[in-house]
Amino acid sequence: MSEAFDEQLMAAVKRRRAVVNAEIPDEIPAEDPERLWSAARHLLDAGGKRLRPTVLMMVAEALTDADPETVDYRSFETLTGGEVDLVRAAVSVEIVHTFTLIHDDIMDDDDLRRGVEAVHEVYDEEMAIIAGDTLYAKAFDLMLNAGATPERTNRALELLTETCTKICVGQALDVDFETRREVLPDEYLEMIDHKTAVLYGASAGIPAILMGADQDTVESVYRFGRQVGQAFQIQDDVLDLTTPSEKLGKRRGSDLIEGKQTIITVHARDQGVDVDSLLPDEGEITEADVDDAVAILEAAGSIDYARDMAQELVVNGKAHLRTLPDNEVRRYLSGIADYLIERDY
Amino acid sequence: MSEAFDEQLMAAVKRRRAVVNAEIPDEIPAEDPERLWSAARHLLDAGGKRLRPTVLMMVAEALTDADPETVDYRSFETLTGGEVDLVRAAVSVEIVHTFTLIHDDIMDDDDLRRGVEAVHEVYDEEMAIIAGDTLYAKAFDLMLNAGATPERTNRALELLTETCTKICVGQALDVDFETRREVLPDEYLEMIDHKTAVLYGASAGIPAILMGADQDTVESVYRFGRQVGQAFQIQDDVLDLTTPSEKLGKRRGSDLIEGKQTIITVHARDQGVDVDSLLPDEGEITEADVDDAVAILEAAGSIDYARDMAQELVVNGKAHLRTLPDNEVRRYLSGIADYLIERDY
Numbered sequence: 001m002s003e004a005f006d007e008q009l010m011a012a013v014k015r016r017r018a019v020v021n022a023e024i025p026d027e028i029p030a031e032d033p034e035r036l037w038s039a040a041r042h043l044l045d046a047g048g049k050r051l052r053p054t055v056l057m058m059v060a061e062a063l064t065d066a067d068p069e070t071v072d073y074r075s076f077e078t079l080t081g082g083e084v085d086l087v088r089a090a091v092s093v094e095i096v097h098t099f100t101l102i103h104d105d106i107m108d109d110d111d112l113r114r115g116v117e118a119v120h121e122v123y124d125e126e127m128a129i130i131a132g133d134t135l136y137a138k139a140f141d142l143m144l145n146a147g148a149t150p151e152r153t154n155r156a157l158e159l160l161t162e163t164c165t166k167i168c169v170g171q172a173l174d175v176d177f178e179t180r181r182e183v184l185p186d187e188y189l190e191m192i193d194h195k196t197a198v199l200y201g202a203s204a205g206i207p208a209i210l211m212g213a214d215q216d217t218v219e220s221v222y223r224f225g226r227q228v229g230q231a232f233q234i235q236d237d238v239l240d241l242t243t244p245s246e247k248l249g250k251r252r253g254s255d256l257i258e259g260k261q262t263i264i265t266v267h268a269r270d271q272g273v274d275v276d277s278l279l280p281d282e283g284e285i286t287e288a289d290v291d292d293a294v295a296i297l298e299a300a301g302s303i304d305y306a307r308d309m310a311q312e313l314v315v316n317g318k319a320h321l322r323t324l325p326d327n328e329v330r331r332y333l334s335g336i337a338d339y340l341i342e343r344d345y
Numbered sequence: 346m347s348e349a350f351d352e353q354l355m356a357a358v359k360r361r362r363a364v365v366n367a368e369i370p371d372e373i374p375a376e377d378p379e380r381l382w383s384a385a386r387h388l389l390d391a392g393g394k395r396l397r398p399t400v401l402m403m404v405a406e407a408l409t410d411a412d413p414e415t416v417d418y419r420s421f422e423t424l425t426g427g428e429v430d431l432v433r434a435a436v437s438v439e440i441v442h443t444f445t446l447i448h449d450d451i452m453d454d455d456d457l458r459r460g461v462e463a464v465h466e467v468y469d470e471e472m473a474i475i476a477g478d479t480l481y482a483k484a485f486d487l488m489l490n491a492g493a494t495p496e497r498t499n500r501a502l503e504l505l506t507e508t509c510t511k512i513c514v515g516q517a518l519d520v521d522f523e524t525r526r527e528v529l530p531d532e533y534l535e536m537i538d539h540k541t542a543v544l545y546g547a548s549a550g551i552p553a554i555l556m557g558a559d560q561d562t563v564e565s566v567y568r569f570g571r572q573v574g575q576a577f578q579i580q581d582d583v584l585d586l587t588t589p590s591e592k593l594g595k596r597r598g599s600d601l602i603e604g605k606q607t608i609i610t611v612h613a614r615d616q617g618v619d620v621d622s623l624l625p626d627e628g629e630i631t632e633a634d635v636d637d638a639v640a641i642l643e644a645a646g647s648i649d650y651a652r653d654m655a656q657e658l659v660v661n662g663k664a665h666l667r668t669l670p671d672n673e674v675r676r677y678l679s680g681i682a683d684y685l686i687e688r689d690y
Contacts, residue, residue, distance in 0.1 A: 036517035103478060107471040126452040126520055129474065130513050133448060136481055137509035144503050150495035157502065158489050164482035168475050172381035175471055 009335040016057050017050040023087045039123045039131035046114040052203040053090035060207035062329040080212040085147045092142040093203045099135035148210045155209045163202040170194025177261050188266045192233040200229030220323035227317030231310040232340045237262035253290035268302040310341045354680040361402050362395040368432045384468045384476035391459040397548040398435035405552035407674040425557040430492045437487040438548045444480035493555045501551045508547040515539025522606050533611045537578040545574030565668035572662030576655040577685045582607035583651050586639050598635035613647040655686045
């Protein structure tokens with residue numbers, strides 16, 4: 001893609017992120033009890049890429065051939081006439097993502113998130129559990145009140161509910177893998193599909209439902225989101241090993257150091273690499289140690305295996321966009337998919 | 346009420362509880378990952394009074410004048426024709442209750458619940474958080490698939506969502522009260538209203554929505570549920586002080602021993618009683634110590650104050666039942682309200 005397109009794409013993503021950021025305080029006002037709502041808002045206010053709500057807005061725009069210059073996301077015209085508050089639907093998927101982060105951080109005992117302290121660190125664990133539960137209800141509340149027809153609202157909620165269940169299953173599998181030595185590639189893919197990809201699928205599928213698209217289109221954009229979501233997670237695993245710590249914002253090789261399974265280690269083990277001995281058992285782990293480990297994984301073909309898989313998922317995912325009208329925003333969606341695996345941090 | 350009526354009432358409650366118990370395994374099957382679903386089912390399988398689903402079923406029955414002999418809860422005819430799966434709606438409210446118990450037990454670090462170990466004790470905290478989150482989605486899933494019209498389904502979900510948010514607010518207030526010395530009676534009532542009563546309100550209001558009742562009827566039965574739910578919690582506070590430990594299933598005076606605020610201590614403090622000195626600071630607390638404390642609270646009129654309040658709430662709550670047809674099941678609903686404050690354990 002050309003440099004000019006890349007700049008347009010970044011500007012388009014930024015514009016939609018700004019819309020989401022501006023509307024979050026309106027949709028989740030700081031009510032009483034103040035401590036609960038502050039805890040619920042903590043991570044939302046800390047920023048984030050807002051990729052899920054951006055995908056949601058863009059799918060609706062591409063599908064309806066909306067004019068990017070005059071579009072009103074609060075009164076967004078559907079394919080069948082009638083208007084939907086697309087901001088509420090967009091904030092809804094961002095909130096699902098946020099509540100899972102809050103609860104995951106408690107479970108994994110992670111202290112930092114989006115460059116700020118985790119909710120359970122700033123407040124406490126009790127408050128973090130309730131704040132997550134409160135956002136959970138809020139996500140449904142926003143989707144219920146996005147103004148779509150009752151039948152479409154029902155279908156959107158059904159997809160959202162199914163997605164929340166799958167995210168929980170993915171998290172349960174992730175917890176389970178921590179105590180298991182052998183994880184098969186398909187099992188790992190199922191885990192990231194549930195934990196990460198299904199919410200991208202929902203972010204793409206829900207706007208199609210709300211706009212009144214036919215079932216084939218809903219399924220196509222859903223598959224786009226889901227495959228691209230899988231690629232996104234696999235690319236994260238690659239970057240963890242290949243991007244310098246300064247750029248990554250966390251220590252390079254942290255998955256390896258923490259003994260986390262990724263598609264790369266799962267593949268390497270399958271190739272006969274003694275993954276548990278890649279890093280020294282004792283003493284401080286140096287950059288050179290991480291370099292050596294990465295070299296072994298490279299030699300086993302495991303990093304290329306992951307890169308190829310992400311690439312293939314993006315190619316397949318993008319093919320599903322053909323169901324949308326050929327317009328500028330569709331090209332942005334395609335560009336986002338490319339960006340997710342081309343990014344180097 | 347006559348002894349014959351009491352027996353009929355108990356049989357009627359038991360019959361509906363048996364329906365709920367029989368259907369839970371079908372609605373929440375033990376799928377993969379097995380550990381997650383077992384954790385989610387743990388408290389549901391441990392039993393419970395099933396009062397909320399019973400109220401839900403009975404409101405639908407009373408409203409539609411259903412024949413108790415031939416009623417089919419899976420294909421329950423609404424006021425406007427068409428059928429609803431009332432079992433799913435009933436299990437949905439029971440599941441909301443269950444997920445809040447699982448998360449509350451983590452927050453309060455309670456080890457026992459319904460005579461069995463809490464979920465976070467049998468499994469671990471991680472699994473208890475995810476199990477609660479999974480049930481949260483399941484509750485919405487069941488309500489979405491109870492077969493009502495899309496418009497009624499949306500309204501039922503709106504009430505369920507609002508209820509979940511209020512339960513979180515109630516829990517946040519409860520946590521907040523633990524560190525506050527002064528709690529006003531109205532604040533305490535707001536807390537139990539949110540934490541306990543709104544779900545009784547929803548259990549009564551949702552079937553009216555699903556059956557297609559008019560808005561006045563929905564609001565009336567909602568108020569019935571909510572006021573009776575408040576009375577239920579206040580009666581729990583009274584019983585904690587007045588029922589022998591053997592009968593209570595936990596130590597008499599446990600709220601007082603744990604320093605928990607109840608409407609009784611809030612009233613007593615307002616009357617000038619030094620609530621913090623009711624029990625000795627040091628050494629083992631004996632039955633005689635609890636007797637002395639109860640005597641002081643009795644003398645301050647605090648126990649009668651709570652009893653009167655519960656009584657008044659039940660009288661007012663029952664008055665709202667007048668909106669329902671005069672039939673056997675309406676009398677059962679009235680009888681359940683009486684039972685909640687007449688019970689001595």
